[in-house]
Amino acid sequence: MTETERKLGEFGFAGDDHVVPFAVEPLDVRGRTVQLGPLLDRILERHDYPEPVARLLAEACVVTVLLGTSLKFEGKFILQTRTDGPVDMLVADFTTPHSLRAYARFDADRVDAAIEAGMTAPEDLLGGGVLALTIDQGEHTQRYQGIVELNGITLEEAARTYFRQSEQIPTDVRLSVAKLVLPAEGGPREHWRAGGLLAQFLPDSPERRRVQDMHGGDGDERDVSVHPDDNSWQELLALVATIEPTELIDPTVGTERLLYRLFHEHGARVYEGVRVVDDCSCSGQKIKGILQGFTAEEITDSVEDGVIRVACEFCSKSYEFDPAEFASAQ
Structure with missing residues:
Protein backbone atom coordinates (compact mmCIF):
# COMPACT_ATOMS: atom_id res chain seq x y z
CA MET A 1 0.00 0.00 0.00
CA THR A 2 1.47 3.35 -1.09
CA GLU A 3 1.32 6.71 0.66
CA THR A 4 -1.47 7.82 -1.70
CA GLU A 5 -3.47 4.61 -1.38
CA ARG A 6 -5.62 3.85 1.66
CA LYS A 7 -8.66 1.94 2.76
CA LEU A 8 -11.83 3.92 3.34
CA GLY A 9 -11.61 5.92 6.54
CA GLU A 10 -7.81 6.24 6.60
CA PHE A 11 -7.97 9.58 4.79
CA GLY A 12 -9.87 12.50 6.20
CA PHE A 13 -12.80 13.61 4.08
CA ALA A 14 -11.62 15.17 0.83
CA GLY A 15 -14.46 17.70 0.93
CA ASP A 16 -15.69 19.89 -1.88
CA ASP A 17 -13.84 20.45 -5.16
CA HIS A 18 -11.70 17.32 -4.82
CA VAL A 19 -11.91 14.37 -7.20
CA VAL A 20 -11.40 11.11 -5.31
CA PRO A 21 -10.17 8.07 -7.29
CA PHE A 22 -11.23 4.67 -5.95
CA ALA A 23 -10.99 0.95 -6.64
CA VAL A 24 -13.24 -1.95 -5.68
CA GLU A 25 -10.88 -4.82 -6.35
CA PRO A 26 -13.28 -7.74 -5.71
CA LEU A 27 -15.50 -6.35 -8.49
CA ASP A 28 -12.61 -5.32 -10.79
CA VAL A 29 -13.93 -1.76 -10.72
CA ARG A 30 -12.11 1.54 -10.72
CA GLY A 31 -13.57 5.00 -10.76
CA ARG A 32 -13.69 8.57 -9.52
CA THR A 33 -16.21 10.63 -7.62
CA VAL A 34 -16.50 14.33 -6.82
CA GLN A 35 -18.60 16.99 -5.12
CA LEU A 36 -18.27 20.54 -6.49
CA GLY A 37 -19.25 23.50 -4.30
CA PRO A 38 -17.40 26.84 -4.01
CA LEU A 39 -15.66 26.23 -7.34
CA LEU A 40 -19.03 25.95 -9.06
CA ASP A 41 -20.34 29.11 -7.38
CA ARG A 42 -17.39 31.10 -8.72
CA ILE A 43 -17.81 29.81 -12.28
CA LEU A 44 -21.57 30.35 -12.44
CA GLU A 45 -21.92 33.66 -10.61
CA ARG A 46 -19.80 35.52 -13.19
CA HIS A 47 -22.41 35.15 -15.89
CA ASP A 48 -25.74 35.18 -14.05
CA TYR A 49 -27.05 32.33 -16.17
CA PRO A 50 -30.77 31.41 -16.07
CA GLU A 51 -31.15 28.51 -13.64
CA PRO A 52 -31.68 25.75 -16.26
CA VAL A 53 -28.56 26.90 -18.16
CA ALA A 54 -26.52 26.96 -14.95
CA ARG A 55 -27.65 23.41 -14.15
CA LEU A 56 -26.58 22.19 -17.56
CA LEU A 57 -23.16 23.85 -17.33
CA ALA A 58 -22.69 22.41 -13.84
CA GLU A 59 -23.25 18.90 -15.25
CA ALA A 60 -20.66 19.64 -17.95
CA CYS A 61 -18.18 20.70 -15.25
CA VAL A 62 -18.67 17.44 -13.33
CA VAL A 63 -18.16 15.28 -16.43
CA THR A 64 -15.06 17.28 -17.36
CA VAL A 65 -13.31 16.98 -14.00
CA LEU A 66 -14.16 13.27 -13.68
CA LEU A 67 -12.53 12.59 -17.04
CA GLY A 68 -9.84 15.28 -17.03
CA THR A 69 -8.32 14.27 -13.72
CA SER A 70 -7.59 10.83 -15.19
CA LEU A 71 -4.97 12.27 -17.57
CA LYS A 72 -1.48 10.99 -16.79
CA PHE A 73 0.32 13.70 -18.76
CA GLU A 74 0.41 17.49 -19.10
CA GLY A 75 -2.42 18.58 -21.31
CA LYS A 76 -6.10 19.45 -21.59
CA PHE A 77 -9.40 17.64 -21.58
CA ILE A 78 -12.09 19.66 -23.37
CA LEU A 79 -15.84 19.04 -23.40
CA GLN A 80 -17.80 20.99 -26.01
CA THR A 81 -21.35 20.76 -27.34
CA ARG A 82 -22.64 22.25 -30.60
CA THR A 83 -26.38 21.90 -30.90
CA ASP A 84 -29.52 23.51 -32.31
CA GLY A 85 -31.26 23.88 -28.94
CA PRO A 86 -31.74 27.01 -26.79
CA VAL A 87 -28.30 26.30 -25.27
CA ASP A 88 -26.30 25.91 -28.46
CA MET A 89 -22.84 25.61 -26.89
CA LEU A 90 -21.30 24.38 -23.66
CA VAL A 91 -17.55 24.45 -23.15
CA ALA A 92 -15.65 23.12 -20.14
CA ASP A 93 -11.93 22.49 -20.21
CA PHE A 94 -9.64 21.00 -17.65
CA THR A 95 -5.90 21.73 -17.74
CA THR A 96 -3.68 19.38 -15.76
CA PRO A 97 -3.07 19.14 -12.93
CA HIS A 98 -6.14 20.92 -11.54
CA SER A 99 -7.47 23.95 -13.50
CA LEU A 100 -11.10 24.14 -14.67
CA ARG A 101 -12.94 26.80 -16.64
CA ALA A 102 -16.35 26.73 -18.35
CA TYR A 103 -19.02 28.81 -20.06
CA ALA A 104 -22.37 28.42 -21.85
CA ARG A 105 -23.75 30.19 -24.92
CA PHE A 106 -27.51 30.42 -25.21
CA ASP A 107 -30.39 32.25 -26.86
CA ALA A 108 -32.06 34.18 -24.04
CA ASP A 109 -35.43 34.40 -25.78
CA ARG A 110 -35.52 30.67 -26.53
CA VAL A 111 -34.45 29.81 -22.98
CA ASP A 112 -37.20 32.05 -21.57
CA ALA A 113 -39.73 30.34 -23.84
CA ALA A 114 -38.47 26.91 -22.73
CA ILE A 115 -38.82 27.90 -19.08
CA GLU A 116 -42.36 29.17 -19.65
CA ALA A 117 -43.26 25.93 -21.43
CA GLY A 118 -41.65 23.76 -18.74
CA MET A 119 -39.18 22.36 -21.30
CA THR A 120 -36.02 22.69 -19.21
CA ALA A 121 -34.71 19.12 -19.16
CA PRO A 122 -31.11 18.87 -20.43
CA GLU A 123 -32.22 17.14 -23.64
CA ASP A 124 -34.74 19.94 -24.31
CA LEU A 125 -32.17 22.70 -23.84
CA LEU A 126 -29.49 20.96 -25.91
CA GLY A 127 -31.64 19.76 -28.79
CA GLY A 128 -29.85 17.95 -31.62
CA GLY A 129 -26.16 18.15 -32.37
CA VAL A 130 -22.89 16.71 -31.12
CA LEU A 131 -20.79 16.42 -27.98
CA ALA A 132 -17.05 16.49 -28.62
CA LEU A 133 -14.63 15.22 -25.98
CA THR A 134 -11.05 16.17 -26.82
CA ILE A 135 -7.70 15.23 -25.31
CA ASP A 136 -4.96 17.73 -26.18
CA GLN A 137 -1.36 16.99 -25.18
CA GLY A 138 -0.11 20.32 -26.49
CA GLU A 139 2.10 21.40 -29.35
CA HIS A 140 3.63 18.84 -31.71
CA THR A 141 1.06 16.20 -30.78
CA GLN A 142 -2.13 15.06 -32.44
CA ARG A 143 -5.40 15.68 -30.66
CA TYR A 144 -7.65 12.75 -29.85
CA GLN A 145 -11.35 13.50 -30.18
CA GLY A 146 -14.45 11.42 -29.54
CA ILE A 147 -17.79 12.56 -30.98
CA VAL A 148 -21.19 11.61 -29.56
CA GLU A 149 -24.49 12.53 -31.19
CA LEU A 150 -26.85 14.49 -28.96
CA ASN A 151 -30.38 13.74 -30.08
CA GLY A 152 -32.69 13.75 -27.09
CA ILE A 153 -30.15 12.39 -24.60
CA THR A 154 -28.62 13.87 -21.45
CA LEU A 155 -24.94 14.56 -20.78
CA GLU A 156 -24.96 11.59 -18.41
CA GLU A 157 -26.15 9.30 -21.20
CA ALA A 158 -23.73 10.90 -23.67
CA ALA A 159 -20.77 10.20 -21.35
CA ARG A 160 -21.73 6.51 -21.23
CA THR A 161 -22.00 6.46 -25.02
CA TYR A 162 -18.55 8.05 -25.35
CA PHE A 163 -16.92 5.23 -23.43
CA ARG A 164 -18.88 2.59 -25.31
CA GLN A 165 -17.87 4.03 -28.69
CA SER A 166 -14.38 5.40 -28.09
CA GLU A 167 -12.85 3.46 -25.22
CA GLN A 168 -14.74 0.15 -25.39
CA ILE A 169 -14.71 0.08 -21.58
CA PRO A 170 -17.95 -0.72 -19.69
CA THR A 171 -18.63 2.53 -17.84
CA ASP A 172 -21.44 3.90 -15.71
CA VAL A 173 -21.85 7.60 -14.89
CA ARG A 174 -24.15 9.34 -12.40
CA LEU A 175 -24.60 13.12 -12.15
CA SER A 176 -26.58 15.39 -9.85
CA VAL A 177 -26.96 19.19 -9.56
CA ALA A 178 -28.85 21.35 -7.07
CA LYS A 179 -29.19 25.00 -6.11
CA LEU A 180 -29.39 25.58 -2.37
CA VAL A 181 -30.63 28.66 -0.57
CA LEU A 182 -28.75 29.03 2.70
CA PRO A 183 -28.94 31.62 5.48
CA ALA A 184 -26.13 34.16 5.49
CA GLU A 185 -25.24 37.54 6.86
CA GLY A 186 -27.32 40.07 4.98
CA GLY A 187 -29.97 37.56 3.98
CA PRO A 188 -30.27 34.16 2.29
CA ARG A 189 -27.75 33.34 -0.43
CA GLU A 190 -27.89 30.88 -3.30
CA HIS A 191 -25.20 28.23 -3.57
CA TRP A 192 -24.71 25.63 -6.27
CA ARG A 193 -23.65 22.06 -5.71
CA ALA A 194 -22.95 19.30 -8.18
CA GLY A 195 -21.65 15.78 -7.85
CA GLY A 196 -20.86 12.77 -9.91
CA LEU A 197 -19.53 9.25 -9.91
CA LEU A 198 -17.83 7.37 -12.74
CA ALA A 199 -17.20 3.63 -12.45
CA GLN A 200 -15.42 1.40 -14.98
CA PHE A 201 -15.07 -2.36 -15.30
CA LEU A 202 -11.35 -3.12 -15.70
CA PRO A 203 -10.56 -6.79 -15.08
CA ASP A 204 -7.20 -8.21 -16.11
CA SER A 205 -8.80 -10.35 -18.79
CA PRO A 206 -9.70 -8.36 -21.95
CA GLU A 207 -12.46 -10.85 -22.71
CA ARG A 208 -14.22 -10.04 -19.44
CA ARG A 209 -14.24 -6.28 -20.05
CA ARG A 210 -15.11 -6.34 -23.75
CA VAL A 211 -18.38 -4.63 -24.67
CA GLN A 212 -20.58 -5.95 -27.44
CA ASP A 213 -20.34 -4.43 -30.91
CA MET A 214 -22.22 -1.28 -31.80
CA HIS A 215 -25.10 -1.52 -34.26
CA GLY A 216 -23.76 -1.62 -37.81
CA GLY A 217 -26.36 0.82 -39.12
CA ASP A 218 -27.13 -1.33 -42.19
CA GLY A 219 -30.05 -3.38 -41.01
CA ASP A 220 -27.96 -5.49 -38.65
CA GLU A 221 -30.17 -6.50 -35.74
CA ARG A 222 -27.45 -7.49 -33.28
CA ASP A 223 -27.89 -7.05 -29.55
CA VAL A 224 -26.17 -3.76 -28.71
CA SER A 225 -26.19 -4.02 -24.93
CA VAL A 226 -23.52 -1.68 -23.59
CA HIS A 227 -22.47 -3.96 -20.73
CA PRO A 228 -20.81 -7.36 -20.61
CA ASP A 229 -22.65 -10.31 -19.15
CA ASP A 230 -20.38 -10.47 -16.13
CA ASN A 231 -21.64 -10.94 -12.58
CA SER A 232 -19.18 -8.44 -11.10
CA TRP A 233 -20.15 -5.69 -13.50
CA GLN A 234 -23.85 -6.41 -13.15
CA GLU A 235 -23.49 -6.16 -9.36
CA LEU A 236 -21.72 -2.84 -9.76
CA LEU A 237 -24.56 -1.52 -11.92
CA ALA A 238 -27.09 -2.64 -9.33
CA LEU A 239 -25.17 -0.88 -6.54
CA VAL A 240 -24.73 2.37 -8.48
CA ALA A 241 -28.45 2.34 -9.35
CA THR A 242 -29.22 2.69 -5.62
CA ILE A 243 -27.54 6.12 -5.41
CA GLU A 244 -30.00 8.89 -4.65
CA PRO A 245 -29.32 12.21 -6.44
CA THR A 246 -29.05 13.96 -3.07
CA GLU A 247 -26.24 11.62 -1.97
CA LEU A 248 -24.03 12.88 -4.79
CA ILE A 249 -24.27 16.50 -3.61
CA ASP A 250 -24.85 16.31 0.15
CA PRO A 251 -21.76 17.71 1.96
CA THR A 252 -22.69 15.73 5.07
CA VAL A 253 -22.37 12.52 3.07
CA GLY A 254 -19.14 13.35 1.26
CA THR A 255 -17.49 11.26 -1.40
CA GLU A 256 -15.79 8.80 0.95
CA ARG A 257 -18.95 8.11 2.94
CA LEU A 258 -20.87 7.54 -0.28
CA LEU A 259 -18.26 5.00 -1.39
CA TYR A 260 -18.56 3.27 1.98
CA ARG A 261 -22.34 3.05 1.64
CA LEU A 262 -21.98 1.50 -1.80
CA PHE A 263 -19.05 -0.87 -1.37
CA HIS A 264 -18.54 -1.63 2.34
CA GLU A 265 -19.33 -5.32 1.78
CA HIS A 266 -16.54 -5.64 -0.78
CA GLY A 267 -14.10 -3.11 0.60
CA ALA A 268 -13.11 -0.05 -1.41
CA ARG A 269 -9.69 1.51 -1.69
CA VAL A 270 -9.40 5.27 -2.17
CA TYR A 271 -6.51 7.32 -3.48
CA GLU A 272 -5.52 10.82 -2.49
CA GLY A 273 -7.90 13.35 -3.97
CA VAL A 274 -7.08 15.79 -6.76
CA ARG A 275 -8.05 19.36 -5.86
CA VAL A 276 -9.79 21.23 -8.69
CA VAL A 277 -9.57 25.04 -8.89
CA ASP A 278 -11.30 27.79 -10.85
CA ASP A 279 -8.41 28.94 -13.01
CA CYS A 280 -8.76 30.53 -16.45
CA SER A 281 -5.74 30.36 -18.75
CA CYS A 282 -6.47 33.60 -20.59
CA SER A 283 -3.83 36.34 -20.65
Whole structure:
Protein backbone atom coordinates (compact mmCIF):
# COMPACT_ATOMS: atom_id res chain seq x y z
CA MET A 1 0.00 0.00 0.00
CA THR A 2 1.47 3.35 -1.09
CA GLU A 3 1.32 6.71 0.66
CA THR A 4 -1.47 7.82 -1.70
CA GLU A 5 -3.47 4.61 -1.38
CA ARG A 6 -5.62 3.85 1.66
CA LYS A 7 -8.66 1.94 2.76
CA LEU A 8 -11.83 3.92 3.34
CA GLY A 9 -11.61 5.92 6.54
CA GLU A 10 -7.81 6.24 6.60
CA PHE A 11 -7.97 9.58 4.79
CA GLY A 12 -9.87 12.50 6.20
CA PHE A 13 -12.80 13.61 4.08
CA ALA A 14 -11.62 15.17 0.83
CA GLY A 15 -14.46 17.70 0.93
CA ASP A 16 -15.69 19.89 -1.88
CA ASP A 17 -13.84 20.45 -5.16
CA HIS A 18 -11.70 17.32 -4.82
CA VAL A 19 -11.91 14.37 -7.20
CA VAL A 20 -11.40 11.11 -5.31
CA PRO A 21 -10.17 8.07 -7.29
CA PHE A 22 -11.23 4.67 -5.95
CA ALA A 23 -10.99 0.95 -6.64
CA VAL A 24 -13.24 -1.95 -5.68
CA GLU A 25 -10.88 -4.82 -6.35
CA PRO A 26 -13.28 -7.74 -5.71
CA LEU A 27 -15.50 -6.35 -8.49
CA ASP A 28 -12.61 -5.32 -10.79
CA VAL A 29 -13.93 -1.76 -10.72
CA ARG A 30 -12.11 1.54 -10.72
CA GLY A 31 -13.57 5.00 -10.76
CA ARG A 32 -13.69 8.57 -9.52
CA THR A 33 -16.21 10.63 -7.62
CA VAL A 34 -16.50 14.33 -6.82
CA GLN A 35 -18.60 16.99 -5.12
CA LEU A 36 -18.27 20.54 -6.49
CA GLY A 37 -19.25 23.50 -4.30
CA PRO A 38 -17.40 26.84 -4.01
CA LEU A 39 -15.66 26.23 -7.34
CA LEU A 40 -19.03 25.95 -9.06
CA ASP A 41 -20.34 29.11 -7.38
CA ARG A 42 -17.39 31.10 -8.72
CA ILE A 43 -17.81 29.81 -12.28
CA LEU A 44 -21.57 30.35 -12.44
CA GLU A 45 -21.92 33.66 -10.61
CA ARG A 46 -19.80 35.52 -13.19
CA HIS A 47 -22.41 35.15 -15.89
CA ASP A 48 -25.74 35.18 -14.05
CA TYR A 49 -27.05 32.33 -16.17
CA PRO A 50 -30.77 31.41 -16.07
CA GLU A 51 -31.15 28.51 -13.64
CA PRO A 52 -31.68 25.75 -16.26
CA VAL A 53 -28.56 26.90 -18.16
CA ALA A 54 -26.52 26.96 -14.95
CA ARG A 55 -27.65 23.41 -14.15
CA LEU A 56 -26.58 22.19 -17.56
CA LEU A 57 -23.16 23.85 -17.33
CA ALA A 58 -22.69 22.41 -13.84
CA GLU A 59 -23.25 18.90 -15.25
CA ALA A 60 -20.66 19.64 -17.95
CA CYS A 61 -18.18 20.70 -15.25
CA VAL A 62 -18.67 17.44 -13.33
CA VAL A 63 -18.16 15.28 -16.43
CA THR A 64 -15.06 17.28 -17.36
CA VAL A 65 -13.31 16.98 -14.00
CA LEU A 66 -14.16 13.27 -13.68
CA LEU A 67 -12.53 12.59 -17.04
CA GLY A 68 -9.84 15.28 -17.03
CA THR A 69 -8.32 14.27 -13.72
CA SER A 70 -7.59 10.83 -15.19
CA LEU A 71 -4.97 12.27 -17.57
CA LYS A 72 -1.48 10.99 -16.79
CA PHE A 73 0.32 13.70 -18.76
CA GLU A 74 0.41 17.49 -19.10
CA GLY A 75 -2.42 18.58 -21.31
CA LYS A 76 -6.10 19.45 -21.59
CA PHE A 77 -9.40 17.64 -21.58
CA ILE A 78 -12.09 19.66 -23.37
CA LEU A 79 -15.84 19.04 -23.40
CA GLN A 80 -17.80 20.99 -26.01
CA THR A 81 -21.35 20.76 -27.34
CA ARG A 82 -22.64 22.25 -30.60
CA THR A 83 -26.38 21.90 -30.90
CA ASP A 84 -29.52 23.51 -32.31
CA GLY A 85 -31.26 23.88 -28.94
CA PRO A 86 -31.74 27.01 -26.79
CA VAL A 87 -28.30 26.30 -25.27
CA ASP A 88 -26.30 25.91 -28.46
CA MET A 89 -22.84 25.61 -26.89
CA LEU A 90 -21.30 24.38 -23.66
CA VAL A 91 -17.55 24.45 -23.15
CA ALA A 92 -15.65 23.12 -20.14
CA ASP A 93 -11.93 22.49 -20.21
CA PHE A 94 -9.64 21.00 -17.65
CA THR A 95 -5.90 21.73 -17.74
CA THR A 96 -3.68 19.38 -15.76
CA PRO A 97 -3.07 19.14 -12.93
CA HIS A 98 -6.14 20.92 -11.54
CA SER A 99 -7.47 23.95 -13.50
CA LEU A 100 -11.10 24.14 -14.67
CA ARG A 101 -12.94 26.80 -16.64
CA ALA A 102 -16.35 26.73 -18.35
CA TYR A 103 -19.02 28.81 -20.06
CA ALA A 104 -22.37 28.42 -21.85
CA ARG A 105 -23.75 30.19 -24.92
CA PHE A 106 -27.51 30.42 -25.21
CA ASP A 107 -30.39 32.25 -26.86
CA ALA A 108 -32.06 34.18 -24.04
CA ASP A 109 -35.43 34.40 -25.78
CA ARG A 110 -35.52 30.67 -26.53
CA VAL A 111 -34.45 29.81 -22.98
CA ASP A 112 -37.20 32.05 -21.57
CA ALA A 113 -39.73 30.34 -23.84
CA ALA A 114 -38.47 26.91 -22.73
CA ILE A 115 -38.82 27.90 -19.08
CA GLU A 116 -42.36 29.17 -19.65
CA ALA A 117 -43.26 25.93 -21.43
CA GLY A 118 -41.65 23.76 -18.74
CA MET A 119 -39.18 22.36 -21.30
CA THR A 120 -36.02 22.69 -19.21
CA ALA A 121 -34.71 19.12 -19.16
CA PRO A 122 -31.11 18.87 -20.43
CA GLU A 123 -32.22 17.14 -23.64
CA ASP A 124 -34.74 19.94 -24.31
CA LEU A 125 -32.17 22.70 -23.84
CA LEU A 126 -29.49 20.96 -25.91
CA GLY A 127 -31.64 19.76 -28.79
CA GLY A 128 -29.85 17.95 -31.62
CA GLY A 129 -26.16 18.15 -32.37
CA VAL A 130 -22.89 16.71 -31.12
CA LEU A 131 -20.79 16.42 -27.98
CA ALA A 132 -17.05 16.49 -28.62
CA LEU A 133 -14.63 15.22 -25.98
CA THR A 134 -11.05 16.17 -26.82
CA ILE A 135 -7.70 15.23 -25.31
CA ASP A 136 -4.96 17.73 -26.18
CA GLN A 137 -1.36 16.99 -25.18
CA GLY A 138 -0.11 20.32 -26.49
CA GLU A 139 2.10 21.40 -29.35
CA HIS A 140 3.63 18.84 -31.71
CA THR A 141 1.06 16.20 -30.78
CA GLN A 142 -2.13 15.06 -32.44
CA ARG A 143 -5.40 15.68 -30.66
CA TYR A 144 -7.65 12.75 -29.85
CA GLN A 145 -11.35 13.50 -30.18
CA GLY A 146 -14.45 11.42 -29.54
CA ILE A 147 -17.79 12.56 -30.98
CA VAL A 148 -21.19 11.61 -29.56
CA GLU A 149 -24.49 12.53 -31.19
CA LEU A 150 -26.85 14.49 -28.96
CA ASN A 151 -30.38 13.74 -30.08
CA GLY A 152 -32.69 13.75 -27.09
CA ILE A 153 -30.15 12.39 -24.60
CA THR A 154 -28.62 13.87 -21.45
CA LEU A 155 -24.94 14.56 -20.78
CA GLU A 156 -24.96 11.59 -18.41
CA GLU A 157 -26.15 9.30 -21.20
CA ALA A 158 -23.73 10.90 -23.67
CA ALA A 159 -20.77 10.20 -21.35
CA ARG A 160 -21.73 6.51 -21.23
CA THR A 161 -22.00 6.46 -25.02
CA TYR A 162 -18.55 8.05 -25.35
CA PHE A 163 -16.92 5.23 -23.43
CA ARG A 164 -18.88 2.59 -25.31
CA GLN A 165 -17.87 4.03 -28.69
CA SER A 166 -14.38 5.40 -28.09
CA GLU A 167 -12.85 3.46 -25.22
CA GLN A 168 -14.74 0.15 -25.39
CA ILE A 169 -14.71 0.08 -21.58
CA PRO A 170 -17.95 -0.72 -19.69
CA THR A 171 -18.63 2.53 -17.84
CA ASP A 172 -21.44 3.90 -15.71
CA VAL A 173 -21.85 7.60 -14.89
CA ARG A 174 -24.15 9.34 -12.40
CA LEU A 175 -24.60 13.12 -12.15
CA SER A 176 -26.58 15.39 -9.85
CA VAL A 177 -26.96 19.19 -9.56
CA ALA A 178 -28.85 21.35 -7.07
CA LYS A 179 -29.19 25.00 -6.11
CA LEU A 180 -29.39 25.58 -2.37
CA VAL A 181 -30.63 28.66 -0.57
CA LEU A 182 -28.75 29.03 2.70
CA PRO A 183 -28.94 31.62 5.48
CA ALA A 184 -26.13 34.16 5.49
CA GLU A 185 -25.24 37.54 6.86
CA GLY A 186 -27.32 40.07 4.98
CA GLY A 187 -29.97 37.56 3.98
CA PRO A 188 -30.27 34.16 2.29
CA ARG A 189 -27.75 33.34 -0.43
CA GLU A 190 -27.89 30.88 -3.30
CA HIS A 191 -25.20 28.23 -3.57
CA TRP A 192 -24.71 25.63 -6.27
CA ARG A 193 -23.65 22.06 -5.71
CA ALA A 194 -22.95 19.30 -8.18
CA GLY A 195 -21.65 15.78 -7.85
CA GLY A 196 -20.86 12.77 -9.91
CA LEU A 197 -19.53 9.25 -9.91
CA LEU A 198 -17.83 7.37 -12.74
CA ALA A 199 -17.20 3.63 -12.45
CA GLN A 200 -15.42 1.40 -14.98
CA PHE A 201 -15.07 -2.36 -15.30
CA LEU A 202 -11.35 -3.12 -15.70
CA PRO A 203 -10.56 -6.79 -15.08
CA ASP A 204 -7.20 -8.21 -16.11
CA SER A 205 -8.80 -10.35 -18.79
CA PRO A 206 -9.70 -8.36 -21.95
CA GLU A 207 -12.46 -10.85 -22.71
CA ARG A 208 -14.22 -10.04 -19.44
CA ARG A 209 -14.24 -6.28 -20.05
CA ARG A 210 -15.11 -6.34 -23.75
CA VAL A 211 -18.38 -4.63 -24.67
CA GLN A 212 -20.58 -5.95 -27.44
CA ASP A 213 -20.34 -4.43 -30.91
CA MET A 214 -22.22 -1.28 -31.80
CA HIS A 215 -25.10 -1.52 -34.26
CA GLY A 216 -23.76 -1.62 -37.81
CA GLY A 217 -26.36 0.82 -39.12
CA ASP A 218 -27.13 -1.33 -42.19
CA GLY A 219 -30.05 -3.38 -41.01
CA ASP A 220 -27.96 -5.49 -38.65
CA GLU A 221 -30.17 -6.50 -35.74
CA ARG A 222 -27.45 -7.49 -33.28
CA ASP A 223 -27.89 -7.05 -29.55
CA VAL A 224 -26.17 -3.76 -28.71
CA SER A 225 -26.19 -4.02 -24.93
CA VAL A 226 -23.52 -1.68 -23.59
CA HIS A 227 -22.47 -3.96 -20.73
CA PRO A 228 -20.81 -7.36 -20.61
CA ASP A 229 -22.65 -10.31 -19.15
CA ASP A 230 -20.38 -10.47 -16.13
CA ASN A 231 -21.64 -10.94 -12.58
CA SER A 232 -19.18 -8.44 -11.10
CA TRP A 233 -20.15 -5.69 -13.50
CA GLN A 234 -23.85 -6.41 -13.15
CA GLU A 235 -23.49 -6.16 -9.36
CA LEU A 236 -21.72 -2.84 -9.76
CA LEU A 237 -24.56 -1.52 -11.92
CA ALA A 238 -27.09 -2.64 -9.33
CA LEU A 239 -25.17 -0.88 -6.54
CA VAL A 240 -24.73 2.37 -8.48
CA ALA A 241 -28.45 2.34 -9.35
CA THR A 242 -29.22 2.69 -5.62
CA ILE A 243 -27.54 6.12 -5.41
CA GLU A 244 -30.00 8.89 -4.65
CA PRO A 245 -29.32 12.21 -6.44
CA THR A 246 -29.05 13.96 -3.07
CA GLU A 247 -26.24 11.62 -1.97
CA LEU A 248 -24.03 12.88 -4.79
CA ILE A 249 -24.27 16.50 -3.61
CA ASP A 250 -24.85 16.31 0.15
CA PRO A 251 -21.76 17.71 1.96
CA THR A 252 -22.69 15.73 5.07
CA VAL A 253 -22.37 12.52 3.07
CA GLY A 254 -19.14 13.35 1.26
CA THR A 255 -17.49 11.26 -1.40
CA GLU A 256 -15.79 8.80 0.95
CA ARG A 257 -18.95 8.11 2.94
CA LEU A 258 -20.87 7.54 -0.28
CA LEU A 259 -18.26 5.00 -1.39
CA TYR A 260 -18.56 3.27 1.98
CA ARG A 261 -22.34 3.05 1.64
CA LEU A 262 -21.98 1.50 -1.80
CA PHE A 263 -19.05 -0.87 -1.37
CA HIS A 264 -18.54 -1.63 2.34
CA GLU A 265 -19.33 -5.32 1.78
CA HIS A 266 -16.54 -5.64 -0.78
CA GLY A 267 -14.10 -3.11 0.60
CA ALA A 268 -13.11 -0.05 -1.41
CA ARG A 269 -9.69 1.51 -1.69
CA VAL A 270 -9.40 5.27 -2.17
CA TYR A 271 -6.51 7.32 -3.48
CA GLU A 272 -5.52 10.82 -2.49
CA GLY A 273 -7.90 13.35 -3.97
CA VAL A 274 -7.08 15.79 -6.76
CA ARG A 275 -8.05 19.36 -5.86
CA VAL A 276 -9.79 21.23 -8.69
CA VAL A 277 -9.57 25.04 -8.89
CA ASP A 278 -11.30 27.79 -10.85
CA ASP A 279 -8.41 28.94 -13.01
CA CYS A 280 -8.76 30.53 -16.45
CA SER A 281 -5.74 30.36 -18.75
CA CYS A 282 -6.47 33.60 -20.59
CA SER A 283 -3.83 36.34 -20.65
CA GLY A 284 -3.16 39.62 -22.36
CA GLN A 285 -0.18 38.10 -24.14
CA LYS A 286 -2.26 35.27 -25.62
CA ILE A 287 -4.98 37.61 -26.83
CA LYS A 288 -2.39 39.99 -28.29
CA GLY A 289 -0.93 37.07 -30.21
CA ILE A 290 -4.35 36.35 -31.72
CA LEU A 291 -4.88 40.01 -32.67
CA GLN A 292 -1.49 40.08 -34.37
CA GLY A 293 -2.91 37.57 -36.85
CA PHE A 294 -5.77 39.93 -37.81
CA THR A 295 -5.77 41.84 -41.10
CA ALA A 296 -5.66 45.64 -41.08
CA GLU A 297 -9.36 45.71 -41.91
CA GLU A 298 -10.19 43.34 -39.02
CA ILE A 299 -8.14 45.49 -36.62
CA THR A 300 -9.99 48.62 -37.78
CA ASP A 301 -13.36 46.88 -37.33
CA SER A 302 -12.36 45.87 -33.78
CA VAL A 303 -11.68 49.43 -32.61
CA GLU A 304 -14.27 51.04 -30.34
CA ASP A 305 -13.75 54.45 -28.75
CA GLY A 306 -10.12 54.38 -29.82
CA VAL A 307 -9.23 51.02 -28.23
CA ILE A 308 -9.67 47.32 -28.87
CA ARG A 309 -11.55 45.62 -26.04
CA VAL A 310 -11.62 41.86 -25.65
CA ALA A 311 -13.49 40.01 -22.89
CA CYS A 312 -12.71 36.39 -22.02
CA GLU A 313 -15.84 34.28 -22.46
CA PHE A 314 -14.78 32.01 -19.59
CA CYS A 315 -13.80 34.37 -16.77
CA SER A 316 -15.26 37.66 -18.11
CA LYS A 317 -11.94 39.45 -17.59
CA SER A 318 -11.59 42.39 -19.99
CA TYR A 319 -8.42 43.39 -21.86
CA GLU A 320 -7.72 46.64 -23.71
CA PHE A 321 -5.21 47.22 -26.52
CA ASP A 322 -4.00 50.23 -28.44
CA PRO A 323 -4.65 49.66 -32.17
CA ALA A 324 -1.27 51.27 -32.93
CA GLU A 325 0.39 48.16 -31.42
CA PHE A 326 -0.71 46.15 -34.44
CA ALA A 327 -0.07 48.69 -37.19
CA SER A 328 3.50 47.47 -37.83
CA ALA A 329 2.34 43.88 -38.21
CA GLN A 330 -0.06 44.71 -41.08
